Amino acid sequence: MDIGQKMMSTIKTEIYDYLIVEKSFSENKLLYFLEKLLQKELNAQLVTFKLKDEENFNNERLFKSEKEKLILSLREDETVIGTVHIYFYEKMKFTHSFLHELSAELFKLLTKINSSDFSTRSEKRYEQLYSVTSLFHSSMEVETVLNEIFKTLREIYEDFSYYLLLTSDYENLQHLPVKNLEMDTTNETAWQAYVSGEVQTVDSISERRSLVYIPLKGKQGVYGVLQIISLDSMIFPKEELKFLVLLANTAGTAFENAQLYQQSRQLISDLKLINETSHQLNTNLRLNEVTTYMRENIINSFQAKEVGFCTFQRANEEIEILEGSTDFFKHSLSSSFKHYIRKYTLRTMEPLFVGDLRTFDEFDDIQFCSCMLIPMDLTNGKIGACVVVHPLPYFFTFDQFKLLQSLIHHSTLAFSNSILREELEKYVITDYLTKLYSRKYLDDKIKLSMKHDSFGTFILLDIDDFKLVNDQYGHQIGDEILIQVGSVIKDNLRDTDIGARWGGEELAIYLPKIDLSLGLQIADRIKKRVSEHTSPSVTVSCGVSFWQKEKNDSAKELFLRADTALYKAKGQGKNKVSAG
Template sequence: MDLTKGQILYEDFIKELLLKMKSILAIDEASLYKYNEEKQHFYMEATTLALKNEVIKVKLESAIIQEKPENGCFFTHQKTLSGLDRFDILIPLRKENRLNRILCLKEKVPGILTNLGHDGEVLVKECVEVIETAHNLLEMINEKRRYKELFRVTEHFHSSMSMDAVLEKIIETLHRVYPNFSYYLLISHDNDNHGNLPIKDLGYDSENVAAMKAYVTGTIQQEQIEDRETVLYAPLKGKQGVYGVLQVIAPDTVTFPNNEIEFINLLAATAGSALENAQLYQQSKRLIADLQLINETSHKLNSNLRLSETMEFLKQQIIKSFHADETGLILLLPDGETGLITGSSDFFHTDASECYLQYLKEKINTDKESLFIGDLSLQLSDKKWEFHSLMAVPIMESNVLKGFAVVLHREPYYFSFEMFKLLQSLIHHSSLALANSMLREELEKMVITDHLTRLHSRNYLDEKIYQSMETDNQGTFILIDIDDFKKVNDTYGHQIGDDILVQLGKLIQANIRDSDVGARWGGEELAIYLPKVSLSVGVTIAQRLLERVRDLSSPRITISCGVSYWSNEAIDNAKDLFKRADEALYQAKNTGKNKVLVNDQSFYTFKN
């Protein structure tokens, strides 16, 4: 009979053999019981009766099972075994000197088997040998099948660099070898989503002592849950450590046979090595990606980008790499306050960010160290924090703290330590480029800024007017002169005269938009250009400025303004625009001062 298809055909074979014995020996019943050492129970493995599986509870030490009685007969008569006392003949089957089965025979006529003499003994002995051979053959086939599965899955492990694929193959193999068992993978500190795999977290506070012992010691563990099932814990162990524990649950099983324990242990060990290789491969890929990110960022930031472009690029790199909810690039100002660098997310422009910035400013100013916080609410429980995960890295230049970068996420423990180290490297390699961009913009600002009034230079004003006349449809130009400025200098001194220019510069900046241009025209003359602004609006702005200067200056001064205007409806140029404003200003100075005068190409409009 073919035994290669598993346990069911083996049982059919044994039952057929018992039926032959019953027929040849003319007995009433032949049954084969398998012994379970852990529970000390005999389980019916096959019988000639139409009975369901039977469990006989008997303690082995109370059974007197003789291998060869004094009369030389192989049969053993035993009436003291509870549950087996209906049989007349009990024949022990041993393996490695340990009882593993009992062949039980019930005579139709008392003494008929013993009367068969030597022939009967030989016949029964041959049947016993056939049973033992069938059982050994079945074990060899099952073991071959298990190790064939192990070989096949090992080949797959060596060809896979995916942790999910390795874990999936473990479960698939166990389901194929032990279809009636249940399996779980107990993984320590695992943040990844493994789809539908039966994965449980294995924490250090786990109540499962056997699982933790397997994880810590790296050795296989067993535990019995009442009388219902036995659980095996096999560590997934590589050369560098243990990556988790394989939990195998066997229902209606008291103990695992040694050969099955060995197979599961080998499978777990092979899987542990494969997991280690996959993890090392993923770590290598991540390291290469991190190095590429740092290299790309350093190369980009050192390509003479403007500060706004530098910050925007760095922000995008951080968002892409860390999937942060909010990203802030904070500048520490000389007065101790914080300023936002272009590229910070909108959250840092709101009042809700103040508590985060204040906490970070104090910590980083004091410690000059990076911060990696898994749950901010645990450290500062007195406040309700919207964002729990936080990473912050100081921006240093020549060992001087210039600011810091901060990333936030709502979920606690969202960022890994690898992410933290990457952010540190990213900011460290970017600090010089950031400092260079800031210095370059400061130098550019100095070039286009008058050092006294802090208004723009004449060259910058000219450039902006030329650009506006090429792209806009209209614009208004205001030329300003301080009335009797020589008298101010003679009366109060040149230092007060400079202070008057500074006051006027601040008043101009306070009364124009960011898109407007206030400039030092020369000496005590200043100018304003209002792109896309109509003449009427421009005159209103000039008049408002005149009134503010008259009311707020100290010592009190007045100004005169000449206003000119252009639109794309007439042929015009910057030189003529300047000339018309200068002519209007000259007229204002000569007709009483402290007034706004307009030269709109064809006429003068006077307004007090």
């Protein structure tokens, strides 16, 4: 037996042993085994198989040889199934008869394996494709679709590695081999597959691996790229690729349907939120009820950390933070941020969407990053804004930004109506000149207090020699004096106290749950502040009366005692406080 026959016998024995031991194997595994076997027995530097569906062949010659390379055709008569590329360290020394026999044996082996294995594998794969397609169309969840894709790949291609490159960010898919397909990625082939919608392959002989990028296509676009890495295979098998493309197309359609379904559900949810909000805000709520309702809705729907509502006018620099805003806007909002809100809103009247406020030089010390600002064109020359912030950068999505715009747009009328209603109420119960309450409002509040409280104090004030002021300075200055005295009264009262214009130059104060002793002190303090903070300086005389529940008292009697005490104070030389 010559060297060629001995070598041929060894190769056949190794192949037979492999087939006996490996009862189940893939075509890739078999080719890898044959490449290593021939490399060892032929003392070759490198051996690679290229099957017929992977390149064009020259059918005229069984093999062609160069100094250190041999291309062996796998053929029988006119049937060619591929070639074997063998690279030697030095000039090839094998006979033609040996190469003929080697070609014939490899042809028989691969033909037999392919004919039986391919039909079995194809049947199994298409059964699985039918099964997974049914699951795809029965589920409208993106996560379920992707789970089924990878489950099918693991079952059919256990020797491959695979990743799904998606342009959208799915935080809940971290348990799956999913990556982001970034715009600045260095993987140009993946981007080419995504942009063109065509399959891209990268074959590396030196690294002994093949990469395939298959776009996940739906009817409306491409949603990602399926990356498949075939190790120990330098050319990706075309039959495998056909099936993978079919699987990817099926998955792409299912993925699109799931996304459209979720988008429709989100749209329905958004419309429901807008409709419910509009309905609720059209029930004649007060302004603080409107802002409170909107704040809760925004926090729940957008997971916002702080929500603020503010109003301002073009004529002055002041900005009013409305009740219902969160504490940050009431107490911790920096003056620079307030100024920016007002300046930006008045200048553009356009919505603002910022992913990171730290990029603004004027907000170095701000504790929030993500910000959405939606202007509101209110009534009576007022401009408003809804500001929503979160500590994390890029926390809000653009879809949330659009939803907030729509929500505020549908709510602006309710804000305007509430503001107008409260302004109208204020005009009815407020004295136009002094901005103190009207006498009727004061009467009603005192009667209500007498029903529910245990005691209270009433103060009646009269500006001393007010006629002389009018005669000396004119009625316009007289009005200014009334405004100044009214301002002193407002500055020295609690929120629960009531200051009112009683009539003419007489003003009144009601102090619920304040006893006579403390009431006298408050009257004396106001008397002193009036003389100090009016120009031209004037004085007031005060009559103070007190009621308690144990006595059968009335508002009329309370007023009469205060009037008597005021007359007494006047008789003592004016600028006095007297109790009655």
